Structures are given as structure tokens and as C-alpha cells.
Amino acid sequence: xxxxxxxxxxxxxxxxxxxxxxxxxxxxxxxxxxxxxxxxxxxxxxxxxxxxxxxxxxxxxxxxxxxxxxxxxxxxxxxxxxxxxxxxxxxxxxxxxxxxxxxxxxxxxxxxxxxxxxxxxxxxxxxxxxxxxxxxxxxxxxxxxxxxxxxxxxxxxxxxxxxxxxxxxxxxxxx
Amino acid sequence: xxxxxxxxxxxxxxxxxxxxxxxxxxxxxxxxxxxxxxxxxxxxxxxxxxxxxxxxxxxxxxxxxxxxx
Numbered sequence: 001x002x003x004x005x006x007x008x009x010x011x012x013x014x015x016x017x018x019x020x021x022x023x024x025x026x027x028x029x030x031x032x033x034x035x036x037x038x039x040x041x042x043x044x045x046x047x048x049x050x051x052x053x054x055x056x057x058x059x060x061x062x063x064x065x066x067x068x069x070x071x072x073x074x075x076x077x078x079x080x081x082x083x084x085x086x087x088x089x090x091x092x093x094x095x096x097x098x099x100x101x102x103x104x105x106x107x108x109x110x111x112x113x114x115x116x117x118x119x120x121x122x123x124x125x126x127x128x129x130x131x132x133x134x135x136x137x138x139x140x141x142x143x144x145x146x147x148x149x150x151x152x153x154x155x156x157x158x159x160x161x162x163x164x165x166x167x168x169x170x171x172x173x174x175x
Numbered sequence: 176x177x178x179x180x181x182x183x184x185x186x187x188x189x190x191x192x193x194x195x196x197x198x199x200x201x202x203x204x205x206x207x208x209x210x211x212x213x214x215x216x217x218x219x220x221x222x223x224x225x226x227x228x229x230x231x232x233x234x235x236x237x238x239x240x241x242x243x244x
Contacts, residue, residue: 022194024199024200024218025203025214025218026200026203026206027203092202095202097200097202099191171191
């Protein structure tokens with residue numbers, strides 16, 4: 001009677017949308033709806049970005065166009081992120097429903113997951129800093145790497161842990 | 176209005192227990208019971224099977240018979 005085992009794509013989509021528990025037909029329909037709209041936001045934004053960057057490149061050169069491209073790309077990512085976060089919260093897809101007796105274990109798992117996310121983020125920041133500052137001299141480079149990696153891991157880990165814990169919802173037997 | 180809640184309580188099952196039994200989220204069971212979500216035929220059949228009843232009893236009430244008369 002239970003649905004088939006989730007494949008890696010289902011697990012990735014659950015991670016991306018912040019869904020805990022089974023990805024049933026209701027949740028699948030909602031994330032399809034949200035994803036569809038996010039795609040159109042991205043598509044229209046990127047098309048506009050392409051046109052603006054092309055005009056800037058033709059009139060002001062590559063450096064200006066590249067800076068605008070970077071800034072707007074980042075903005076598009078943030079906008080889509082906020083849209084998805086807002087919609088998943090509206091439909092309560094991110095709530096991690098547990099019984100009262102399971103709450104302590106769920107809280108422990110949420111903190112662990114947050115810290116793991118922090119470590120992953122720290123590693124990615126480390127790599128990003130390394131690849132974008134490779135021309136720097138060694139001491140300055142390593143200092144930047146340390147700040148980015150460790151600082152990023154701590155800050156993001158704490159934020160992620162707090163976010164996962166806030167998603168835990170204790171439900172009564174029949175709510 | 177369906178009778179999922181009625182049959183679930185008759186079986187002494189919580190929403191979470193029923194949800195675990197058929198592999199859906201508790202939220203989905205709650206939405207179905209409150210008529211805020213129309214489940215697929217597949218899910219309806221799973222619900223009927225889990226609650227030990229049939230589709231008619233779970234999702235159709237007596238109004239249809241009265242209208243036909």
C-alpha cells in the first residue's frame with residue numbers, strides 16, 4: 001500500500017523544497033505548481049537580463065556588462081529562492097510534523113542536519129574563495145579561505161539548525 | 176463531505192497513524208477529511224482498504240439515492 005521507494009531525484013527535490021516526510025500526491029502536485037511558476041519567473045528574468053547585458057556590452061563594454069550580469073543573476077536567484085520559500089510556507093509543505101514523544105529526537109536530528117549543512121556550506125565557500133582569489137599571495141589567500149570557510153560554516157550552520165528546528169511542529173493525536 | 180474521519184475514529188487510528196499506514200503525510204489526511212483536497216482514485220482505494228471499507232461507504236453519502244427517488 002505504501003508508495004514506491006523514493007529515488008535520488010525525489011530526495012533532492014524534497015531537500016530543495018524543504019519537505020520532510022513522504023512526498024505524496026498532494027505535495028507532489030504543490031511542488032509541481034510552485035516549480036512551474038518559479039521556472040517562468042526565472043525564464044522571463046533571464047531573458048530580460050540577456051537583453052540588458054547585450055545592450056550594455058554594445059554600448060559600455062564587457063566589464064560593465066559582466067558586472068551587471070553577475071549582480072542581476074544573483075538577484076534572480078534570491079527572488080526565486082524567496083518565492084519558493086514563501087509558497088512552501090503558505091502550503092505548509094516544510095512543516096516537520098511529529099508527536100510529542102518524538103520531539104526531542106526530531107530536534108536533535110534537525111540540529112545535526114543544520115550543522116552538516118553548515119559544514120557543506122563552509123567547504124563550498126572555501127572552494128569558491130580559492131577559485132576566485134587564486135592570484136593572491138599565499139598568506140592573504142589562506143586568511144581569506146579561513147574566514148570564508150570557517151566563518152561561513154559556523155554562521156550558516158547555526159542559521160540552518162535554527163531553521164530546521166523551527167519547522168518542527170508537534171501535532172496532537174487528532175488535529 | 177466524506178466519511179474518512181468517521182471510519183478512522185471507528186478504527187481508533189490517529190491521522191498520523193493512518194497517514195503512515197498508506198504512505199502519505201498527515202497533512203494530506205487532514206485536508207481530505209476537511210474536504211480541502213480531492214484525492215486521486217489510487218489514494219481513495221488505499222484509504223478504503225486501510226479503513227476496511229469500500230469507496231461508496233467512504234465517499235458517497237445517502238443524498239444521491241434520495242435525489243434519484
